[in-house]
Amino acid sequence: MAKQQFADRTYHHGALHDTLIQSAWEMIDLHGVESFTIVDAAQQAGVSKAAPYRHFRDRDALIDAVVDSGFEKLGAMVQEAVQSYETGSREKIITGGLTYIRFFHQHPAFFDLMFRGASDEDTSTDHSTRPQCLQMHIDAVSAWCYRAGVPEDMVVDTAIKMWATVHGIVSLSLNSTLRRACVETDIEELLRSFSDTFLDGIEASCQLLE
Amino acid sequence: MAKQQFADRTYHHGALHDTLIQSAWEMIDLHGVESFTIVDAAQQAGVSKAAPYRHFRDRDALIDAVVDSGFEKLGAMVQEAVQSYETGSREKIITGGLTYIRFFHQHPAFFDLMFRGASDEDTSTDHSTRPQCLQMHIDAVSAWCYRAGVPEDMVVDTAIKMWATVHGIVSLSLNSTLRRACVETDIEELLRSFSDTFLDGIEASCQLLE
DNA sequence: CTCCAATGTTAACATTGTTAACATGATATT
Protein backbone atom coordinates (compact mmCIF):
# COMPACT_ATOMS: atom_id res chain seq x y z
CA MET A 1 0.00 0.00 0.00
CA ALA A 2 1.14 3.50 -0.85
CA LYS A 3 4.62 4.07 -2.25
CA GLN A 4 3.03 4.30 -5.68
CA GLN A 5 4.73 7.55 -6.32
CA PHE A 6 7.76 5.51 -7.35
CA ALA A 7 6.08 2.31 -8.44
CA ASP A 8 5.24 3.19 -12.02
CA ARG A 9 7.84 5.82 -12.61
CA THR A 10 10.89 5.09 -14.68
CA TYR A 11 13.34 2.26 -14.99
CA HIS A 12 15.34 3.67 -12.13
CA HIS A 13 13.58 4.10 -8.85
CA GLY A 14 15.46 7.16 -7.75
CA ALA A 15 15.35 6.74 -4.00
CA LEU A 16 15.42 3.02 -3.47
CA HIS A 17 17.98 3.04 -0.72
CA ASP A 18 15.93 5.20 1.62
CA THR A 19 12.63 3.72 0.53
CA LEU A 20 13.84 0.24 1.43
CA ILE A 21 14.96 1.34 4.87
CA GLN A 22 11.65 3.03 5.52
CA SER A 23 9.57 0.13 4.22
CA ALA A 24 11.65 -2.33 6.18
CA TRP A 25 11.17 -0.25 9.30
CA GLU A 26 7.42 -0.34 8.92
CA MET A 27 7.26 -4.03 8.14
CA ILE A 28 9.50 -5.03 11.02
CA ASP A 29 7.65 -2.67 13.31
CA LEU A 30 4.38 -4.38 12.44
CA HIS A 31 5.36 -8.04 12.15
CA GLY A 32 8.82 -8.54 13.66
CA VAL A 33 12.19 -9.27 12.08
CA GLU A 34 11.75 -12.98 11.60
CA SER A 35 9.01 -12.55 9.04
CA PHE A 36 10.76 -9.74 7.21
CA THR A 37 11.94 -10.66 3.73
CA ILE A 38 13.85 -8.89 1.01
CA VAL A 39 11.20 -10.06 -1.42
CA ASP A 40 8.44 -8.22 0.41
CA ALA A 41 10.50 -5.09 0.79
CA ALA A 42 11.34 -5.06 -2.91
CA GLN A 43 7.75 -5.65 -3.89
CA GLN A 44 6.51 -2.86 -1.66
CA ALA A 45 9.01 -0.55 -3.29
CA GLY A 46 7.88 -1.71 -6.72
CA VAL A 47 11.20 -3.18 -7.84
CA SER A 48 12.46 -6.66 -8.53
CA LYS A 49 13.71 -8.76 -5.65
CA ALA A 50 17.29 -8.47 -6.84
CA ALA A 51 17.34 -4.70 -6.85
CA PRO A 52 17.99 -4.28 -3.13
CA TYR A 53 21.34 -5.97 -3.59
CA ARG A 54 22.59 -2.89 -5.41
CA HIS A 55 22.23 -1.00 -2.14
CA PHE A 56 22.80 -3.58 0.57
CA ARG A 57 25.25 -6.45 0.64
CA ASP A 58 22.68 -8.82 2.06
CA ARG A 59 19.57 -9.01 4.19
CA ASP A 60 21.51 -8.41 7.38
CA ALA A 61 23.06 -5.25 6.00
CA LEU A 62 19.61 -3.84 5.25
CA ILE A 63 18.39 -4.70 8.71
CA ASP A 64 21.50 -3.11 10.12
CA ALA A 65 20.68 0.10 8.29
CA VAL A 66 17.14 -0.02 9.66
CA VAL A 67 18.56 -0.40 13.15
CA ASP A 68 20.69 2.67 12.59
CA SER A 69 17.63 4.61 11.52
CA GLY A 70 16.02 3.38 14.72
CA PHE A 71 18.78 4.86 16.84
CA GLU A 72 18.27 8.09 14.95
CA LYS A 73 14.56 8.09 15.71
CA LEU A 74 15.20 7.25 19.34
CA GLY A 75 17.82 9.96 19.68
CA ALA A 76 15.54 12.55 18.11
CA MET A 77 12.61 11.59 20.31
CA VAL A 78 14.68 11.79 23.48
CA GLN A 79 16.23 15.09 22.48
CA GLU A 80 12.81 16.54 21.75
CA ALA A 81 11.38 15.41 25.07
CA VAL A 82 14.33 16.50 27.13
CA GLN A 83 15.21 19.89 25.74
CA SER A 84 12.85 21.95 27.87
CA TYR A 85 14.24 20.64 31.12
CA GLU A 86 16.95 22.39 33.00
CA THR A 87 20.50 21.15 32.45
CA GLY A 88 21.68 19.11 35.40
CA SER A 89 18.20 18.50 36.75
CA ARG A 90 17.07 15.13 37.94
CA GLU A 91 13.92 15.46 35.85
CA LYS A 92 15.99 15.72 32.69
CA ILE A 93 17.53 12.32 33.32
CA ILE A 94 14.25 10.73 34.27
CA THR A 95 12.42 12.19 31.30
CA GLY A 96 15.08 10.72 29.06
CA GLY A 97 14.46 7.36 30.62
CA LEU A 98 10.70 7.66 30.32
CA THR A 99 11.02 8.55 26.66
CA TYR A 100 13.27 5.55 26.14
CA ILE A 101 10.59 3.38 27.71
CA ARG A 102 7.83 4.90 25.60
CA PHE A 103 9.81 4.53 22.41
CA PHE A 104 10.24 0.80 22.87
CA HIS A 105 6.67 0.35 24.00
CA GLN A 106 5.68 1.89 20.69
CA HIS A 107 8.21 -0.19 18.75
CA PRO A 108 8.72 -3.39 20.74
CA ALA A 109 10.10 -5.34 17.79
CA PHE A 110 13.12 -3.07 17.73
CA PHE A 111 14.17 -3.54 21.29
CA ASP A 112 15.60 -7.00 20.66
CA LEU A 113 16.94 -5.88 17.34
CA MET A 114 18.73 -2.74 18.43
CA PHE A 115 20.43 -4.37 21.37
CA ARG A 116 21.12 -7.86 20.18
CA GLY A 117 24.51 -8.99 21.35
CA ALA A 118 25.80 -10.50 18.17
CA SER A 119 26.29 -7.22 16.35
CA ASP A 120 28.99 -7.91 13.82
CA GLU A 121 32.20 -6.00 14.05
CA ASP A 122 31.20 -4.29 10.86
CA THR A 123 33.75 -1.61 10.20
CA SER A 124 32.44 -0.72 6.77
CA THR A 125 29.38 1.31 7.75
CA ASP A 126 29.05 4.24 10.06
CA HIS A 127 26.97 3.28 13.13
CA SER A 128 27.84 6.52 14.83
CA THR A 129 24.21 7.05 15.83
CA ARG A 130 24.52 4.31 18.40
CA PRO A 131 27.20 5.74 20.67
CA GLN A 132 25.53 9.15 20.16
CA CYS A 133 22.42 7.96 21.96
CA LEU A 134 24.45 6.77 24.90
CA GLN A 135 26.51 9.95 24.88
CA MET A 136 23.39 12.09 25.22
CA HIS A 137 22.48 10.12 28.28
CA ILE A 138 25.97 10.33 29.74
CA ASP A 139 25.95 14.09 29.23
CA ALA A 140 22.68 14.48 31.12
CA VAL A 141 23.91 12.36 34.00
CA SER A 142 27.23 14.14 33.91
CA ALA A 143 25.55 17.51 34.35
CA TRP A 144 23.52 16.25 37.26
CA CYS A 145 26.62 14.77 38.88
CA TYR A 146 28.45 18.07 38.63
CA ARG A 147 25.62 19.83 40.41
CA ALA A 148 25.25 17.16 43.06
CA GLY A 149 28.95 17.19 43.82
CA VAL A 150 29.57 13.68 42.60
CA PRO A 151 33.28 13.19 41.89
CA GLU A 152 34.44 13.04 38.29
CA ASP A 153 35.48 9.40 38.36
CA MET A 154 32.00 8.22 39.34
CA VAL A 155 30.17 9.88 36.47
CA VAL A 156 30.43 7.18 33.83
CA ASP A 157 29.73 4.57 36.45
CA THR A 158 26.58 6.39 37.50
CA ALA A 159 25.46 6.84 33.90
CA ILE A 160 25.90 3.16 33.17
CA LYS A 161 23.90 2.19 36.20
CA MET A 162 21.05 4.51 35.28
CA TRP A 163 21.04 3.21 31.74
CA ALA A 164 21.06 -0.39 32.94
CA THR A 165 18.09 0.39 35.13
CA VAL A 166 15.99 1.88 32.38
CA HIS A 167 16.99 -0.81 29.94
CA GLY A 168 16.20 -3.57 32.38
CA ILE A 169 12.79 -2.10 33.08
CA VAL A 170 11.95 -1.99 29.40
CA SER A 171 13.12 -5.54 28.90
CA LEU A 172 11.02 -6.67 31.81
CA SER A 173 7.91 -4.93 30.67
CA LEU A 174 8.21 -6.21 27.09
CA ASN A 175 8.72 -9.84 27.99
CA SER A 176 5.48 -11.72 27.89
CA THR A 177 6.37 -14.22 30.59
CA LEU A 178 7.76 -11.77 33.06
CA ARG A 179 5.13 -9.17 32.36
CA ARG A 180 2.59 -11.35 34.09
CA ALA A 181 4.57 -11.18 37.30
CA CYS A 182 4.14 -7.43 37.48
CA VAL A 183 1.04 -6.77 35.48
CA GLU A 184 -0.29 -4.30 38.00
CA THR A 185 2.95 -2.38 38.24
CA ASP A 186 3.03 1.06 36.71
CA ILE A 187 6.21 0.98 34.67
CA GLU A 188 6.75 4.71 34.57
CA GLU A 189 6.16 5.03 38.29
CA LEU A 190 8.61 2.17 38.77
CA LEU A 191 11.30 4.11 36.97
CA ARG A 192 10.62 7.27 38.94
CA SER A 193 10.82 5.65 42.32
CA PHE A 194 13.82 3.60 41.31
CA SER A 195 15.67 6.63 40.04
CA ASP A 196 14.87 8.59 43.15
CA THR A 197 16.05 5.86 45.48
CA PHE A 198 19.23 5.44 43.48
CA LEU A 199 20.07 9.10 43.03
CA ASP A 200 19.27 9.78 46.67
CA GLY A 201 21.74 7.06 47.52
CA ILE A 202 24.44 8.64 45.37
CA GLU A 203 23.87 12.06 46.86
CA ALA A 204 23.93 10.68 50.39
CA SER A 205 27.17 8.80 49.88
CA CYS A 206 28.79 11.86 48.34
CA GLN A 207 27.78 14.12 51.20
CA LEU A 208 29.57 11.76 53.53
CA LEU A 209 32.75 12.41 51.61
CA GLU A 210 32.69 16.12 52.31
CA MET B 1 30.45 -35.51 16.00
CA ALA B 2 29.42 -37.87 18.82
CA LYS B 3 25.79 -38.95 19.13
CA GLN B 4 26.75 -42.14 17.32
CA GLN B 5 25.19 -44.18 20.04
CA PHE B 6 21.91 -43.58 18.26
CA ALA B 7 23.11 -42.94 14.73
CA ASP B 8 23.39 -46.53 13.52
CA ARG B 9 20.90 -48.11 15.82
CA THR B 10 17.46 -49.11 14.62
CA TYR B 11 14.81 -47.58 12.47
CA HIS B 12 13.51 -45.69 15.45
CA HIS B 13 15.88 -43.37 17.19
CA GLY B 14 14.53 -43.85 20.66
CA ALA B 15 15.31 -40.49 22.19
CA LEU B 16 15.03 -38.04 19.35
CA HIS B 17 13.04 -35.45 21.24
CA ASP B 18 15.68 -34.88 23.89
CA THR B 19 18.58 -35.37 21.51
CA LEU B 20 17.25 -32.63 19.25
CA ILE B 21 16.89 -30.21 22.14
CA GLN B 22 20.41 -30.93 23.31
CA SER B 23 21.94 -30.68 19.83
CA ALA B 24 20.06 -27.51 19.14
CA TRP B 25 21.27 -26.03 22.41
CA GLU B 26 24.87 -26.71 21.48
CA MET B 27 24.53 -25.43 17.94
CA ILE B 28 22.79 -22.24 18.97
CA ASP B 29 25.24 -21.77 21.81
CA LEU B 30 28.12 -21.93 19.34
CA HIS B 31 26.78 -20.12 16.30
CA GLY B 32 23.62 -18.22 17.26
CA VAL B 33 19.97 -18.81 16.42
CA GLU B 34 19.96 -17.26 12.97
CA SER B 35 22.22 -19.92 11.55
CA PHE B 36 20.44 -22.78 13.28
CA THR B 37 18.53 -25.07 10.92
CA ILE B 38 16.33 -28.10 11.35
CA VAL B 39 18.36 -29.81 8.68
CA ASP B 40 21.58 -29.58 10.67
CA ALA B 41 19.91 -30.68 13.87
CA ALA B 42 18.40 -33.71 12.14
CA GLN B 43 21.68 -34.61 10.52
CA GLN B 44 23.55 -34.37 13.79
CA ALA B 45 21.01 -36.70 15.35
CA GLY B 46 21.37 -39.07 12.41
CA VAL B 47 17.79 -38.85 11.18
CA SER B 48 16.12 -37.42 8.11
CA LYS B 49 15.24 -33.76 8.03
CA ALA B 50 11.55 -34.51 8.30
CA ALA B 51 11.83 -36.54 11.48
CA PRO B 52 11.92 -33.57 13.85
CA TYR B 53 8.41 -32.68 12.77
CA ARG B 54 7.13 -35.73 14.65
CA HIS B 55 8.25 -34.04 17.84
CA PHE B 56 7.95 -30.33 17.17
CA ARG B 57 5.33 -28.48 15.24
CA ASP B 58 7.89 -26.29 13.51
CA ARG B 59 11.31 -24.75 13.92
CA ASP B 60 10.05 -22.18 16.39
CA ALA B 61 8.57 -24.87 18.60
CA LEU B 62 11.93 -26.61 18.80
CA ILE B 63 13.69 -23.39 19.62
CA ASP B 64 11.07 -22.71 22.23
CA ALA B 65 11.83 -26.05 23.85
CA VAL B 66 15.52 -25.22 23.82
CA VAL B 67 14.75 -21.95 25.54
CA ASP B 68 12.84 -23.83 28.22
CA SER B 69 15.83 -26.08 28.76
CA GLY B 70 17.88 -22.92 29.07
CA PHE B 71 15.70 -21.64 31.88
CA GLU B 72 16.16 -25.01 33.55
CA LYS B 73 19.94 -24.75 33.28
CA LEU B 74 19.88 -21.20 34.55
CA GLY B 75 17.65 -22.10 37.45
CA ALA B 76 19.83 -25.02 38.42
CA MET B 77 23.00 -22.97 38.23
CA VAL B 78 21.57 -20.20 40.39
CA GLN B 79 20.17 -22.64 42.93
CA GLU B 80 23.53 -24.38 43.17
CA ALA B 81 25.40 -21.12 43.66
CA VAL B 82 22.99 -19.69 46.15
CA GLN B 83 22.20 -22.57 48.44
CA SER B 84 25.10 -22.14 50.84
CA TYR B 85 24.18 -18.56 51.66
CA GLU B 86 22.01 -17.65 54.57
CA THR B 87 18.33 -17.10 53.87
CA GLY B 88 17.51 -13.43 53.88
CA SER B 89 21.10 -12.29 53.46
CA ARG B 90 22.09 -9.60 51.03
CA GLU B 91 24.84 -11.85 49.70
CA LYS B 92 22.29 -14.42 48.65
CA ILE B 93 20.56 -11.94 46.39
CA ILE B 94 23.80 -10.60 44.97
CA THR B 95 25.20 -14.07 44.35
CA GLY B 96 22.06 -14.91 42.43
CA GLY B 97 22.63 -11.85 40.29
CA LEU B 98 26.29 -12.65 39.74
CA THR B 99 25.42 -16.17 38.65
CA TYR B 100 22.83 -14.75 36.26
CA ILE B 101 25.53 -12.55 34.78
CA ARG B 102 28.00 -15.43 34.49
CA PHE B 103 25.46 -17.71 32.89
CA PHE B 104 24.79 -15.30 30.07
CA HIS B 105 28.42 -14.46 29.64
CA GLN B 106 28.95 -18.18 29.07
CA HIS B 107 25.93 -18.43 26.77
CA PRO B 108 25.48 -15.00 25.19
CA ALA B 109 23.42 -16.32 22.29
CA PHE B 110 20.66 -17.26 24.69
CA PHE B 111 20.24 -13.89 26.30
CA ASP B 112 18.39 -12.43 23.33
CA LEU B 113 16.58 -15.67 22.80
CA MET B 114 15.32 -16.25 26.32
CA PHE B 115 14.04 -12.74 26.77
CA ARG B 116 12.82 -11.79 23.35
CA GLY B 117 9.63 -9.85 23.59
CA ALA B 118 7.63 -11.58 20.90
CA SER B 119 7.15 -14.80 22.80
CA ASP B 120 3.99 -16.26 21.38
CA GLU B 121 1.07 -16.78 23.65
CA ASP B 122 1.62 -20.47 23.27
CA THR B 123 -0.72 -22.18 25.67
CA SER B 124 0.02 -25.67 24.39
CA THR B 125 3.37 -26.26 26.06
CA ASP B 126 4.40 -25.92 29.68
CA HIS B 127 6.88 -23.07 30.09
CA SER B 128 6.65 -23.29 33.86
CA THR B 129 10.42 -23.10 34.18
CA ARG B 130 10.31 -19.45 33.24
CA PRO B 131 8.23 -18.07 36.08
CA GLN B 132 10.09 -20.48 38.38
CA CYS B 133 13.35 -18.64 37.75
CA LEU B 134 11.76 -15.35 38.62
CA GLN B 135 10.06 -16.85 41.64
CA MET B 136 13.37 -18.02 43.07
CA HIS B 137 14.63 -14.50 42.83
CA ILE B 138 11.49 -13.04 44.35
CA ASP B 139 11.77 -15.46 47.24
CA ALA B 140 15.34 -14.42 47.97
CA VAL B 141 14.43 -10.74 47.88
CA SER B 142 11.34 -11.43 49.91
CA ALA B 143 13.37 -13.05 52.68
CA TRP B 144 15.75 -10.14 52.76
CA CYS B 145 12.89 -7.67 52.89
CA TYR B 146 11.35 -9.46 55.82
CA ARG B 147 14.61 -9.20 57.72
CA ALA B 148 15.20 -5.59 56.80
CA GLY B 149 11.71 -4.61 57.87
CA VAL B 150 10.55 -3.67 54.40
CA PRO B 151 6.74 -3.64 54.28
CA GLU B 152 4.97 -6.48 52.50
CA ASP B 153 3.61 -4.37 49.65
CA MET B 154 7.06 -3.25 48.58
CA VAL B 155 8.51 -6.72 48.16
CA VAL B 156 7.54 -7.48 44.56
CA ASP B 157 8.43 -3.95 43.62
CA THR B 158 11.87 -4.35 45.14
CA ALA B 159 12.39 -7.73 43.48
CA ILE B 160 11.48 -6.35 40.09
CA LYS B 161 13.88 -3.47 40.49
CA MET B 162 16.72 -5.77 41.47
CA TRP B 163 15.99 -8.04 38.55
CA ALA B 164 15.84 -5.11 36.16
CA THR B 165 19.22 -3.98 37.42
CA VAL B 166 20.93 -7.30 36.89
CA HIS B 167 19.26 -7.80 33.55
CA GLY B 168 20.20 -4.34 32.36
CA ILE B 169 23.81 -4.89 33.35
CA VAL B 170 23.98 -8.14 31.38
CA SER B 171 22.40 -6.53 28.36
CA LEU B 172 24.86 -3.68 28.54
CA SER B 173 27.89 -5.90 28.87
CA LEU B 174 26.83 -8.18 26.00
CA ASN B 175 26.13 -5.42 23.51
CA SER B 176 29.09 -4.79 21.29
CA THR B 177 28.44 -1.10 20.76
CA LEU B 178 27.75 -0.23 24.35
CA ARG B 179 30.48 -2.45 25.70
CA ARG B 180 33.03 -0.08 24.32
CA ALA B 181 31.68 2.72 26.50
CA CYS B 182 32.51 0.81 29.63
CA VAL B 183 35.28 -1.50 28.58
CA GLU B 184 37.27 -0.87 31.73
CA THR B 185 34.31 -1.38 34.03
CA ASP B 186 34.31 -4.51 36.15
CA ILE B 187 30.81 -5.87 35.59
CA GLU B 188 30.62 -7.89 38.76
CA GLU B 189 31.89 -5.01 40.84
CA LEU B 190 29.31 -2.82 39.13
CA LEU B 191 26.54 -5.11 40.29
CA ARG B 192 27.85 -5.21 43.84
CA SER B 193 28.12 -1.49 44.27
CA PHE B 194 24.80 -0.93 42.54
CA SER B 195 23.04 -3.43 44.76
CA ASP B 196 24.56 -1.95 47.87
CA THR B 197 23.56 1.58 46.97
CA PHE B 198 20.05 0.44 46.15
CA LEU B 199 19.49 -1.82 49.14
CA ASP B 200 20.98 0.80 51.45
CA GLY B 201 18.45 3.22 50.02
CA ILE B 202 15.58 0.82 50.71
CA GLU B 203 16.74 0.20 54.26
CA ALA B 204 17.15 3.89 54.92
CA SER B 205 13.71 4.80 53.65
CA CYS B 206 12.16 2.03 55.71
CA GLN B 207 13.87 3.14 58.89
CA LEU B 208 12.30 6.54 58.42
CA LEU B 209 8.91 4.89 58.52
CA GLU B 210 9.44 3.48 62.00
C1' DC C 1 -0.05 -63.10 17.85
C1' DT C 2 -2.15 -59.12 15.81
C1' DC C 3 -3.05 -54.63 15.17
C1' DC C 4 -2.29 -49.77 15.97
C1' DA C 5 -0.19 -45.63 17.30
C1' DA C 6 4.15 -43.59 17.38
C1' DT C 7 7.95 -42.58 14.91
C1' DG C 8 10.93 -42.60 10.98
C1' DT C 9 11.77 -42.20 5.54
C1' DT C 10 11.37 -40.45 0.92
C1' DA C 11 9.77 -37.31 -2.26
C1' DA C 12 7.84 -33.54 -3.40
C1' DC C 13 6.91 -28.05 -3.22
C1' DA C 14 7.04 -22.98 -2.35
C1' DT C 15 9.76 -19.46 -0.52
C1' DT C 16 13.81 -17.10 0.17
C1' DG C 17 18.50 -15.40 -0.30
C1' DT C 18 21.87 -14.71 -3.53
C1' DT C 19 24.51 -14.32 -7.80
C1' DA C 20 25.47 -13.76 -12.80
C1' DA C 21 24.51 -11.84 -17.18
C1' DC C 22 22.21 -8.39 -19.34
C1' DA C 23 19.52 -3.68 -19.90
C1' DT C 24 18.77 1.22 -19.09
C1' DG C 25 19.52 5.79 -18.39
C1' DA C 26 21.59 9.88 -15.70
C1' DT C 27 25.53 12.34 -16.00
C1' DA C 28 30.18 13.74 -16.97
C1' DT C 29 33.40 14.42 -20.77
C1' DT C 30 34.64 15.53 -25.16
Next chain:
DNA sequence: AATATCATGTTAACAATGTTAACATTGGAG
Protein backbone atom coordinates in the same frame (compact mmCIF):
# COMPACT_ATOMS: atom_id res chain seq x y z
C1' DA D 1 25.14 17.92 -28.81
C1' DA D 2 27.12 13.21 -29.06
C1' DT D 3 28.86 9.69 -26.48
C1' DA D 4 31.09 6.90 -22.93
C1' DT D 5 30.56 5.30 -18.34
C1' DC D 6 28.88 3.81 -14.17
C1' DA D 7 25.22 3.36 -10.98
C1' DT D 8 21.12 1.10 -10.83
C1' DG D 9 17.49 -1.93 -12.34
C1' DT D 10 15.73 -6.63 -14.65
C1' DT D 11 15.47 -11.51 -15.63
C1' DA D 12 16.86 -16.04 -14.92
C1' DA D 13 18.92 -19.20 -12.63
C1' DC D 14 20.56 -21.98 -8.11
C1' DA D 15 20.96 -24.10 -3.55
C1' DA D 16 19.17 -24.27 0.97
C1' DT D 17 15.48 -24.49 3.99
C1' DG D 18 10.88 -25.21 6.05
C1' DT D 19 7.11 -27.91 5.56
C1' DT D 20 3.77 -31.39 4.14
C1' DA D 21 1.96 -35.77 2.17
C1' DA D 22 2.29 -40.58 1.36
C1' DC D 23 4.46 -44.50 2.73
C1' DA D 24 7.44 -47.78 5.96
C1' DT D 25 8.74 -49.80 10.33
C1' DT D 26 8.35 -51.26 14.88
C1' DG D 27 7.37 -51.45 19.94
C1' DG D 28 3.90 -52.51 22.75
C1' DA D 29 -1.22 -52.92 24.18
C1' DG D 30 -5.07 -56.01 23.60
